[in-house]
Amino acid sequence: MTALFLVDDHELFLAGVLSEMGPEFEIAGSASEVDEAIDAIRASEPDVVLIDVHMPGGGGVRVVADVLSTHPDIRFLALSVSDAPEDVIAMIRAGARGYVTKSIAPAELSASVRRIAEGDAVFSPRLAGFVLDAFGRQIPTPIDPELDLLTPREQEVLRHIARGFAYKQVARKLNISIKTVETHVSSVLRKLQLSSRHELAVWASDRDIV
């Protein structure tokens, strides 16, 4: 049976969720304060933690990040009144595997917890679109036609320049002379119609060349 831990600073809400989820899951414990929650979750090692986002003392984000650093197998489902993009992103970055709003029906909530326990990602309808849109925008096409203009060696030099290395460092890493690095960079600048290594660095980071 899935062991569930609850965290929410509203005691009344906590009691409500406890009574709804009690028959379905093994309640490993509950907490209404951040530091208390971190310690209790570490001690009870539940399968899933249902956690409020907005709480005094760092909020749910701190609990998730903190616990995951020592117990990466515990899964977190964020439960919040807010559907603000910043909150969702913060929780996902911290490591939450799902995010639902408090307006959810009890039956839907227990179904969501079960899915999280199985390893699925769960998002409320309105959030799913936002999360996937952001995800899609953030993964750019790795191929660029202009990159084909460059020879393999030139691309290799370009990648090092893009990381912020000086010519001297690039030369040492590739076991070639500084003068050779200069030659390659000059070719790259000419082929890409750029005028300085600074513009080149911007050009490269825009295309995630690392």
Added chain:
Amino acid sequence: MTALFLVDDHELFLAGVLSEMGPEFEIAGSASEVDEAIDAIRASEPDVVLIDVHMPGGGGVRVVADVLSTHPDIRFLALSVSDAPEDVIAMIRAGARGYVTKSIAPAELSASVRRIAEGDAVFSPRLAGFVLDAFGRQIPTPIDPELDLLTPREQEVLRHIARGFAYKQVARKLNISIKTVETHVSSVLRKLQLSSRHELAVWASDRDIV
């Protein structure tokens, strides 16, 4: 009742899914080939399309991207034997709202379709972790505590440097002397523990400072 459209180049598999999903959903149609699928989906305008990833003639990615360009409200659930990261990313980028493997149980599949119809994102357990990991890595924190170390003027200079401008150009844009720009950059480098404007450009672009 949710209108469902099926696309799969394996006729036998298509027939199996049809018989399983038939009682639960209104079957808007089905197709076993890419171009045929695009036309038929546009004509029938279903709520959800269950689509195979690997198909001759461009695969499911082409169908999703093509149909969404004219019908952005149709939702796609990818169904594949592959759980390769490239396939998953390609389908998400194209606009699919979910991705499950063909080893899924029929009951789970119909539940997934229902969730997709409601607007949720659905992923198989093994894929959920991968998608969220990639998502977390790709969304940087927009606010950075180290930026508060810099004075407003220093941040302004930093933004120009991050765009690849030379000191001379920055000076002209801000109507100050080159020497002043040098002073500001020096302060920024010292405060951020960096050693050259090249590293600074990388630092800035990592944080989307533009």
Added chain:
DNA sequence: CCGTCTATCGGGTACATCCCTGAGTTGACC
């Protein structure tokens, strides 16, 4: 009133970078 912070400049030095010309080596292709 005085200290600190911020923003503004300058001189001067050491080094990095950009650009030019020139030149030797491979390997592929005809």
Added chain:
DNA sequence: GGTCAACTCAGGGATGTACCCGATAGACGG
């Protein structure tokens, strides 16, 4: 065997950067 592209390296000059020294002026708070 000649051509060509890619890769390698060098000299040298013009410009850009990093960092040291210094200075002035305004704002703000104790």
